[in-house]
Amino acid sequence: MSEDFKLTITPLKPKAVPPETTIIAAAQNLIESTSTWTRGKTYYKTVKTYRKNKEPGDGASWHCRVSEHIPTEATFEQLWDKLGKDKMMNEKEFIPEIQKVAKVKDVSPTSSIWTTYYSLKRPISPRVFTVLQVIHLVDASPRSGMIVSIPIDLSEDKDLEKLEEKGVRGRYVSVERIMELENGETEWRMATSGTPGGMIPSFITESAMASKISQSLPLQDVPHFVKWLHSLSE
Template sequence: MKLTITPLKPSAIPGDDEIMLEAESLLDSITSWKAGKTYHHTVKTYSHPKGPDDGAPWHARVSVHKPEEATMLQMWDKLGKDKAVNEKEFIPDIAKVAKVKEVSATQTIWTLYYTFSPPIISPRVFTVVQITRLSESSPRSGLIVSIPVDLSGDEELAKLEEKGVRGRYVSVERLLELPDGTTEWRMATSSTPGGSIPSYFVEKSMDSKIAEDVPHFMKWLHSLRKARNRMRPLLLDRGHS
């Protein structure tokens, strides 16, 4: 298959092996793309022009994280499980998410409702199937792939989508545990917000936008850790009462 922003019908979603093979190939090619700016001191960005089979150009980011910042499994716990629900917590533009259908243990269809400060653009609805795979063999790695889905042929599933302009995105992410214990986080995405927004307006801000997700995620992850640490003495006290 070819990973693009062209939406699939739920019945046409390929098997995991086919999807993951394409995702790995794409992720491995990122560092050969055109290098962009480095954001937040550590997030490197890359871009690739729209190819003949692509619906839009590609943008990517690569960052490496020390164990004290977050381990590979800590990151996977929030990115590889219920990713859409967790994204709502650290991506400010996401107002609502809903699980549409659990296709299998590794494939779930989600709809995400984005709101933006007016008068820039009206709300957008993105519906995707998210496919995940965790490999515990050395080096440990986790893959998350999001592919746009068209629910228009299924009245019951379509009811779960919010009202708004339909956008589309495809994304691939990999968490890879490196030999020194750090974790490399790679992500590549191709997207269109739909509507009448000029593509150049979207493209010029994509690198900085996807780079922002890294500190947003880490700040949220650390806030969860601090909250657990505050609760731990209370839980221990209750255990001894």
């Protein structure tokens, strides 16, 4: 695969997935570029959002969410333990819309295919998202870790396709970076582009995306995650 590989919502066939090093390099470039995106609203007083308009080949606009966490709220170790390991299974515990999660296939020690079933408010029918998740940890100081999710099309592999949940197929691509900061806090930065599929008009999707990435579908809800994390030690 070329170094020009670009993260988009266009689903890849498993055989067309580039090497993990190529995916991580593209993810690193994307997440670093978010500092130049257009600033949006701030939610919960601490969750900042950013936006980048759709460019040729993107498929949809990009949105970014950034939050910083003091050690008593969430440490680097805690964030990475719950998001860099078994991320999809953990999300089901704090994102109410997620009803089912299943691992389709382990591709390598640091990448795997997952399918997630979301039950949404009526009249929107359930959505299914199937992604390849790639993780990458830099254990040198300051530590950082990335979780990259790209949409996968399993239609050419009937055995794997049978493992997908049934529902309208949505698509999203995301890059999450957890990084230690010099002030002792930990930054959780997420960039995403997506479409819920079906007959939902794109302007509705776009207008709701900025608030959604600080809340739930199809990613994490920062305050819900922190609340869930603290509940584990109670």
